[in-house]
Amino acid sequence: MAKRFDIQHMPGFKTIAAVTFVLLYMPIFLLVIYSFNSGTSIAIWEGFSWRWYVSAWDNQQVQEATVRSLVIAFWASGISTTLAVLAALATTRTRKFKGQSVVFAMINQPLMVPEIVTAVALLIFFAMIKVATGYTGLLYLIIAHTAFCIPFAYLPIRARLIGMDLALEQAAADLYAPPFRVFTRITLPQLWPGILAGAMLAFVISLDDVVITEFVKSAGQDTLPTYMLGQLRRVVTPEVNAISTVLLGISVTMVVAFTALSKLKT
């Protein structure tokens, strides 16, 4: 029998797709491989070694930047997720309201305005506050990260709320449960995969941010990405590869967990 005529086949498409996947992953694979190189080169393989991981681990600047990155990501994802839950409840559990489009525009603003514009705007505004108050701590970075994490936390939570069956909430209300009780006993338990997914997305987004952090940070407040950006101007050793590989590992773990959570049935 002749080969069945495949209506889904387009000549050349498979080849381009294959090339795309190879090109997409080849640089990342090389980056990971050379993080285990025992030599100082990032192009000539000289044998397997953990030395760049050890050297990154022992580097005090890297340690401080890591702690700072994690502290900021922890607070930014925690606060933005909490706020996003409230906002998602307000925009899914009530009917259309006046000012709705303004609210949506504000929540989505960090997604639509180019990052460099937001970064510059925050630089100007926070510079004014720094002059006025003298405070130069981490709070600026936490607030800035919280703001741009909000839409990322909001979207999966909202999606989960929309997909939820309202019958249980209504039944609870019919049985005279006060609204807060309904929320903690009925809504929240069903919502938690969405909350966790939103929090993880916010955490990774905060951990990865370069541009806004670079502009908002005060002296000596490098996070891992801004530390790496600074390193790239000097001689690059596989230490940057090692740090990148660890961050890459965190991202992959998070995205796999995120995908699994998003698929959980309501």
Add this chain to the structure above:
Amino acid sequence: MTDISHPATPLANDVEKRASRVRWLLLAPVLLVLLFAASGPLLITLVYSILTPGEYGGVIWQPSADAWFNVILQRDIFDDTLSWSDAHLSIFWRSVKLSLMTTVGCIVFGFPTAYFIATRPKHQRDMWMLLIIIPFWTNILIRTFAVVELIRNEGTLNTLLMWTGIIDEPIQMLFTEFSILVGMIYVYLPLMVLPMYASMERLDFSLVEAGYDLYATRMRVLKRIILPLVKPGVIAGSILVFVPSLGAYVTPRVMGGGNQLMIGNLIELQFGQGRNWPLGAALSITLLAIVMVALMAYVRTAGDEAPRHG
């Protein structure tokens, strides 16, 4: 009998008022944070663009239209004549050109890839999409750096080419417009594939089959049936790639080597060495305006498309 669900009755009015109060109470924290760290600062930037630059950065609170003048014009310091600002215009031109080329490049690689994924058996599609999403979740700096490693003079590609004897000297690829283009296509490709896949997944292949039954060639089916149906996804992907490309900062900085600036780098320069905050603010607002025009054009096209394709 009165209809209690009607909003005009006192009871329903109370319920509605209460719901409204709760809603704004729930929204207040989010709006406050965004006002403080997103919308508010943007308004202040607008104000800064019409002030006089301070000597050591910052501003003097004195209105001035100079910054807006300087976005595309320059005044000769000797005879005060006005002329186009070649430096700014060439950077704007480079940004628009590279962003358009990035968008086209992403379509060229992204379209067949999205089509490939959409035509896999159902249980395989999620796995292929995960492979697209993982780079999307990976730090843009790390991905840019990975490409730098590949194409730099001492990088893998040049080492490989010299080792095989194809070339004798490394090819200078880094720090050119070409390298920025490669980097941006690499970085933004997932943003193109995601919406394209979303619209292709819904594509009804019986329409494609009908086309073949009526003796249409593959090319014709692609042009007359598939493309019109997945157009919304292509447009959405293009906007998702074009907008961040235009404001790109990290990729041109790492891959352009300081002499291939884009708008994002020009803006940064005004806040650093340039010490002209109002000009930086005016350039930011200009960039934002271009992006908004692109987004509005998108909403228009998307709005026109939606009713026709359900």
